[in-house]
Amino acid sequence: MxxxxxxxxxxxxxxxxxxxxxxxxxxxxxxxxxxxxxxxxxxxxxxxxxxxxxxxxxxxxxxxxxxxxxEGQTVNLNDGWFKLQEELIGILRHVRPAKLRTKIATMGRENPVDALIDHVIVPVRQKLSLDQTTARAMSSLLDGALIDYVAFCLAAGRKKAGKDALILGWGVEDRTRIWLEGWRLSQQGWRIDVLSEPLETLQPELFPGQTLFVWSGRALTRRQQEMMSHWQEQGFSIHLHASL
Missing domain, CATH: 1.10.1660.10 (Multidrug-efflux Transporter Regulator; Chain: A; Domain 2)
Known part of the structure; x- marks a missing residue:
């Protein structure tokens, strides 16, 4: 064996x-x-x-x-993710930065990155975006802690064997989500660096010889699709990164 x-x-x-x-x-x-x-x-x-x-x-x-x-038991499949969401929001409401960092690190250790992003982090950020008063401060605190943790994970990943790549946002405003999608890509064997400031105009010639992942947060327009195809035909290693 x-x-x-x-x-x-x-x-x-x-x-x-x-x-x-x-x-x-x-x-x-x-x-x-x-x-x-x-x-x-x-x-x-x-x-x-x-x-x-x-x-x-x-x-x-x-x-x-x-x-x-x-073990073949019947369980409620949704309350586990909901519980994690509520725990995270509870920590944010009490403005506990140290506890927030610990909670994010614990969730990161115990859950696959894809599932954690899609079922906990994105829903919590969406809930906070609906409230324009105290939730704005909570959202800012959460985003800062997320970027801090993801940056730590990406730095650790770059010490391992893998393929180098850069992720950038194209025509988006959500800077934190770029980091989260970079974290997602790092689980696929990529040693990721993040261009944290989104770009309105994409110029792949500024990054010669690099593998580029582009995240837009939505389907590309026809014009954007044509530009992507043109760059790929020119030999640029540029790929659309799609996620839920």
Whole structure:
């Protein structure tokens, strides 16, 4: 029987080792064997279970609900994400920056980035955008903490083997979302840098030899699509980054 280290499994499954440890320790989702030196060893069944956990989470199931589903229980699939959203908003209401940073880091360790962005961070930011009074200050506090954490994650990712790329916003105003989408791309093996100021006019010739990801937050206009095709025909490595 083949055994794999946590680093091997993390690379194979596209999951951060820190997340795998959280799935084991906090949620009891994994039970790897140990070497005599105490290092985790995963077999092929463990890898299959990790892929199944990923499928549940990516389909919208909170990590805290996955174990019950794996055991065949019936659960409410939505209240887990809603609980995380409410916890985050509660911290913001009480203006607790240190607690906010800790909460974001904990969520980042325990959840795949795609699911965390789509089911917690984006909904919370949308809720805050509906209130133009105190929520504006809360939103600003949240965005600052998010950018701080994402920048830390991207810096750590650039120390690993991978492909270099730059993400930039095109015709958007949401600077924080550019960082979040860069974080999403970093989970796909890219060593991401972020051009944090969105551009109204895109000039790929300013970034010679670099792989560029463009995020617009909406479908490109016909003119934008034509420009993208033109740049690609000219040999620029430029790609539209689409997300939910």
């Amino acid at each position: 083949a055994f794999y280290s946590i680093g091997d499994v993390a690379e194979r499954c596209g999951i951060n080792p820190v997340t795998l440890r959280a799935w084991q320790r906090r949620y009891g989702l994994l039970k790897p064997q140990r070497t005599e030196g105490g290092h985790r060893q995963f077999d092929d069944e463990d890898v299959q279970r990790i892929e199944e956990i990923k499928r549940w989470i990516n389909s919208g199931v909170p990590v805290g609900k996955v174990k019950a589903l794996l």
